[in-house]
Amino acid sequence: MREISYAEAVRECLRQQMQADDKVFMIGEDVGLYGGAFGVSVGLIAEFGEDKIMDTPISEQGIVGIAIGASLLGMRPVVEMMFSDFTMLPLEQIANQAGKMRYMFGGKAKVPIVIRTPGGGGIGIAAQHSQSIEALFLHFPGLKVVMPSTPYDVKGLLASSIKDDNPVMFFEHKLLYPTRADVPEEPYLIPLGKADIKREGSDITVVATSFMVQKSLKVAEKLSGEGISVEVVDPRTIKPLDIGLIAGSVKKTGRALLVEEACYTGGFTCYLASEIAKHCFDFLDAPVLRVTGLDCPIPYEHNLENAVIPDEARIEKGIKEVLG
Amino acid sequence: MDKINRGVLENLLKTMLKIRNFELAVEKNFQLGHIYGTAHLAIGQEATAAGSIAAIKENDLITSTHRGHGHCIAKGADLKLMMAEIFGRSTGYCKGKGGSMHIADISAGNLGANGIVAGSAGIATGAALAAKKLGSGQIVICFLGDGALNEGIWHEAANMASIWRLPIIYLCENNQYGMGMPIKKATNLDKLSDRAKGYNIEGLTIDGNDVLTVYETVSKISADVRAGKGPVLLEAITYRIRGHSLRDAQRYRPEGEAKKWLTDYCPIERFKKYLIKAGYITQPEIDNITMKVNEEIDAAVKFALESPFLDVSKVAEDIYA
Numbered sequence: 001m002r003e004i005s006y007a008e009a010v011r012e013c014l015r016q017q018m019q020a021d022d023k024v025f026m027i028g029e030d031v032g033l034y035g036g037a038f039g040v041s042v043g044l045i046a047e048f049g050e051d052k053i054m055d056t057p058i059s060e061q062g063i064v065g066i067a068i069g070a071s072l073l074g075m076r077p078v079v080e081m082m083f084s085d086f087t088m089l090p091l092e093q094i095a096n097q098a099g100k101m102r103y104m105f106g107g108k109a110k111v112p113i114v115i116r117t118p119g120g121g122g123i124g125i126a127a128q129h130s131q132s133i134e135a136l137f138l139h140f141p142g143l144k145v146v147m148p149s150t151p152y153d154v155k156g157l158l159a160s161s162i163k164d165d166n167p168v169m170f171f172e173h174k175l176l177y178p179t180r181a182d183v184p185e186e187p188y189l190i191p192l193g194k195a196d197i198k199r200e201g202s203d204i205t206v207v208a209t210s211f212m213v214q215k216s217l218k219v220a221e222k223l224s225g226e227g228i229s230v231e232v233v234d235p236r237t238i239k240p241l242d243i244g245l246i247a248g249s250v251k252k253t254g255r256a257l258l259v260e261e262a263c264y265t266g267g268f269t270c271y272l273a274s275e276i277a278k279h280c281f282d283f284l285d286a287p288v289l290r291v292t293g294l295d296c297p298i299p300y301e302h303n304l305e306n307a308v309i310p311d312e313a314r315i316e317k318g319i320k321e322v323l324g
Numbered sequence: 325m326d327k328i329n330r331g332v333l334e335n336l337l338k339t340m341l342k343i344r345n346f347e348l349a350v351e352k353n354f355q356l357g358h359i360y361g362t363a364h365l366a367i368g369q370e371a372t373a374a375g376s377i378a379a380i381k382e383n384d385l386i387t388s389t390h391r392g393h394g395h396c397i398a399k400g401a402d403l404k405l406m407m408a409e410i411f412g413r414s415t416g417y418c419k420g421k422g423g424s425m426h427i428a429d430i431s432a433g434n435l436g437a438n439g440i441v442a443g444s445a446g447i448a449t450g451a452a453l454a455a456k457k458l459g460s461g462q463i464v465i466c467f468l469g470d471g472a473l474n475e476g477i478w479h480e481a482a483n484m485a486s487i488w489r490l491p492i493i494y495l496c497e498n499n500q501y502g503m504g505m506p507i508k509k510a511t512n513l514d515k516l517s518d519r520a521k522g523y524n525i526e527g528l529t530i531d532g533n534d535v536l537t538v539y540e541t542v543s544k545i546s547a548d549v550r551a552g553k554g555p556v557l558l559e560a561i562t563y564r565i566r567g568h569s570l571r572d573a574q575r576y577r578p579e580g581e582a583k584k585w586l587t588d589y590c591p592i593e594r595f596k597k598y599l600i601k602a603g604y605i606t607q608p609e610i611d612n613i614t615m616k617v618n619e620e621i622d623a624a625v626k627f628a629l630e631s632p633f634l635d636v637s638k639v640a641e642d643i644y645a
Contacts, residue, residue, distance in 0.1 A: 061480055062446050062477055069446060
């Protein structure tokens, strides 16, 4: 095994899936020679050519519509939306068309598209390029929503998403792209709908998504020095949700803190908290608390940005509050 | 004209009669209370669907609109399954989950009606992209209303179809109204096909109520499109005789306008007159075709009425593959 970055893991997965299945192709803005805004697809156009790595005009609705139409004929397009904020432009196509099509047609259509897009803040590009909007897509029937937090997970989850016969929203994170870890060279699948315990512990369960998993792991490590044993659980796919694994962990520890980067109101963890209440009520020793972004657009200036996005101090404080 | 054989002419007439009488049956059964939801009738617009789809190959593809019964029928849909869907029955194309606005028959090349204006513009363009990638030789007709040409996604899709020379015809059925909005108030163009200039593609405007003009135009341009000459925007001028939907008081249009279009420009009556005058067909033969069409429609209504509704326990099936 060798160590590669999250971005390289995405690229390796795309390469392997395109090599294995000639129905798979990439489509998006500047995914070709430019290599994608975050360099994820650098070099792929030299390997696969313009037909497989399709550069498009800046036309987000059209891109997603075209991907849907191609998928109806058996293709497996992987769309790159340059920033997750931009998915609000083709929202109609994602929600009304891709998500509902199979149902509206009485089960006679398959829409195997993946929309990869980087979410999250932390690099100073302000409100229209930094929001975490994954919760929006939980609300549309027919979609799956994936949020990988490690190089290993991103490769296996992307492969499963490409092979899935349903539309998948695949949220990467800008700050995860350079993170490095061991990733097998050969292709492998991580099933959608399976959560993962990133660190075992016994005093409290922290459920975190995307880059917040990395922050929570750092806090867990720090607190272990204080004799606090934190279990960190990563849902990995937030729809379908592996409530079984999450509830099992919460029942074991009796306490839960939910951590996400998105705004406080209407975030994924609102829904998760209600699921935990439903499944774990008799096992809880404390109220379930949430550490989230503020109900505020992501500001530009570094200190302001840090004030909106949960940091390690807030996660630590949250854990201590739940522990009482 | 003499190159068109009698079989083609008879089929054009038969398809238009099927569409017209199917929709009259839908309207009647709505009034009788047999239809729960709504439908959008294309009465008066039959020539665009019949003429264009007759001019392409059976394995070619279409996407349709909320006013899509004609496109489905011309693409060879089973009237029983269509009527059952509109009646909300489990035997319908979509098991009663889609209704009139979402009839699709993907295996037959109908990639679906669409409840969103221009909602299928990208989908149709993507199908054309896939046909090109797969080398299948198929072309796509993307049916759109006049209103759709003011939706952003159509412009995005047409631009990409142009740069990639995709095998697609954007067939704009200009029926003069976007719901209640007259097209002259919605655009500042004499011809909607002028929009093609912006994408450096061919744009044509034709009489959409003359089925032979539609047939011959689409025959010609479909050959070019299939040969890789790139997309075409074809505007077919027609008129929506009925209201926007089955629930429209029609306060927005001048008295007598719809009636005049029906008496003076009805595509079916015009075609019948032409066929008889040119000696292609006799009135008794027309009566015979009409009778057969009506028998098929009656059987479809009977099938729909006798079909069960889907058991509510199955309401949440078919969401995921």
